[in-house]
Amino acid sequence: MNFNLSKKSLEISPSLTLDITAKAKAMKAEGVDVISFGAGEPDFNTPKNIVEAGIEAIEQGKTRYTPASGLIELKEAVCKKFKDDNNLSYLPENIIISSGAKHSIYNALMAITNPGDEIIISVPYWVSYPELIKLAGGIPVYINTKEENDFKYTINDLNRVITDKTKAIILNSPNNPTGALYNEEELKEIADWAIKNNILVISDEIYEKLAYDEETHVSIASINNDIKDITIVINGMSKAYAMTGWRIGYAAANKDIAKVMSNIQSHTTSNPCSISQYASIEGLAGDQASVENMKKAFEQRRNFMVDAINDIKGLSCQKPKGAFYVMVNFTKLKNKTIYNKKIKSSLDFANLLLEKGNVAVIPGIAFGDDDYIRLSYATSMGNIEEGLNRIKEIVERA
Numbered sequence: 001m002n003f004n005l006s007k008k009s010l011e012i013s014p015s016l017t018l019d020i021t022a023k024a025k026a027m028k029a030e031g032v033d034v035i036s037f038g039a040g041e042p043d044f045n046t047p048k049n050i051v052e053a054g055i056e057a058i059e060q061g062k063t064r065y066t067p068a069s070g071l072i073e074l075k076e077a078v079c080k081k082f083k084d085d086n087n088l089s090y091l092p093e094n095i096i097i098s099s100g101a102k103h104s105i106y107n108a109l110m111a112i113t114n115p116g117d118e119i120i121i122s123v124p125y126w127v128s129y130p131e132l133i134k135l136a137g138g139i140p141v142y143i144n145t146k147e148e149n150d151f152k153y154t155i156n157d158l159n160r161v162i163t164d165k166t167k168a169i170i171l172n173s174p175n176n177p178t179g180a181l182y183n184e185e186e187l188k189e190i191a192d193w194a195i196k197n198n199i200l201v202i203s204d205e206i207y208e209k210l211a212y213d214e215e216t217h218v219s220i221a222s223i224n225n226d227i228k229d230i231t232i233v234i235n236g237m238s239k240a241y242a243m244t245g246w247r248i249g250y251a252a253a254n255k256d257i258a259k260v261m262s263n264i265q266s267h268t269t270s271n272p273c274s275i276s277q278y279a280s281i282e283g284l285a286g287d288q289a290s291v292e293n294m295k296k297a298f299e300q301r302r303n304f305m306v307d308a309i310n311d312i313k314g315l316s317c318q319k320p321k322g323a324f325y326v327m328v329n330f331t332k333l334k335n336k337t338i339y340n341k342k343i344k345s346s347l348d349f350a351n352l353l354l355e356k357g358n359v360a361v362i363p364g365i366a367f368g369d370d371d372y373i374r375l376s377y378a379t380s381m382g383n384i385e386e387g388l389n390r391i392k393e394i395v396e397r398a
Contacts, residue, residue, distance in 0.1 A: 179320020
């Protein structure tokens with residue numbers, strides 16, 4: 001039977017990151033000792049004070065609907081966080097609480113995009129950006145960034161791709177998958193460009209708390225009131241508070257945009273999980289020691305991983321400034337044969353590592369760049385050491 005399914009939805013690509021992860025999990029289920037560098041979530045448990053707040057919410061019967069755009073108490077906690085951490089002043093009417101940062105980005109794109117609008121993103125990109133843009137009826141426009149520029153786009157890059165159809169840019173800092181972190185001077189230049197050209201900014205700041213080497217995350221919305229008015233700030237609880245499964249994200253925007261985003265959410269998902277919202281209030285307002293401890297552990301792992309990768313002949317990487325990923329350049333191995341398998345692509349290389357080394361990595365093509373694989377250091381130091389030894393053993397056969 002021909003169901004004549006939605007053409008727009010049929011054009012959405014499946015996630016290669018989930019595909020590799022599923023293969024690795026299937027191998028593990030069969031008893032294979034697989035080490036996975038594919039994780040997009042902290043390997044730490046949710047802090048105890050947050051867990052206890054969630055349990056308390058259940059025991060007190062706080063399990064009913066909340067306002068569609070989120071609890072006022074949580075919105076107030078988010079406003080305080082923006083003020084304390086980012087020097088940004090928002091009111092609860094500017095805040096939408098959603099079921100994860102991805103949901104917040106979807107709401108934002110649905111609120112601002114008309115058919116044919118162009119949204120600029122950098123390559124490598126987070127896997128869902130292009131697909132979310134397409135779902136909203138927009139057209140993703142790509143800027144290929146350079147490793148020597150820390151995978152960041154410049155004003156010259158933006159000027160090359162802007163058209164009369166450009167509606168917005170997506171800025172992700174710290175970045176997934178590259179770990180790139182835009183400094184204040186770079187953000188000021190982008191802000192001036194966006195204001196001058198009347199281009200909206202979606203600023204994905206979900207990895208905000210994970211900036212290393214005494215680097216400081218700066219929100220582009222904090223540069224001045226003009227850029228704040230045309231910026232939608234995206235953040236959430238998943239990465240900083242190890243709350244990926246709790247599914248709480250939030251967005252801050254000009255009240256007109258926020259109202260549209262809220263209306264969209266009210267007719268699609270309605271409110272995010274009530275229990276997770278109450279737990280998130282504690283996360284934002286409670287003791288922050290766990291965030292700092294997790295960050296220190298990630299920084300130690302990053303340092304070890306970067307040094308070890310750069311000691312493997314044929315592989316190289318930059319030291320990322322934030323998040324918990326490393327983009328590994330394997331171009332020196334392209335078209336070489338290992339275990340009778342010719343490496344033509346990042347998918348070839350990822351499959352080789354999984355099949356012969358029992359190591360799961362994410363192929364760079366998932367992020368739009370076939371010259372890299374992505375490794376996550378959101379796993380134990382023991383796993384990192386063993387996994388990189390396995391990779392080295394395979395690569396040295398080239």
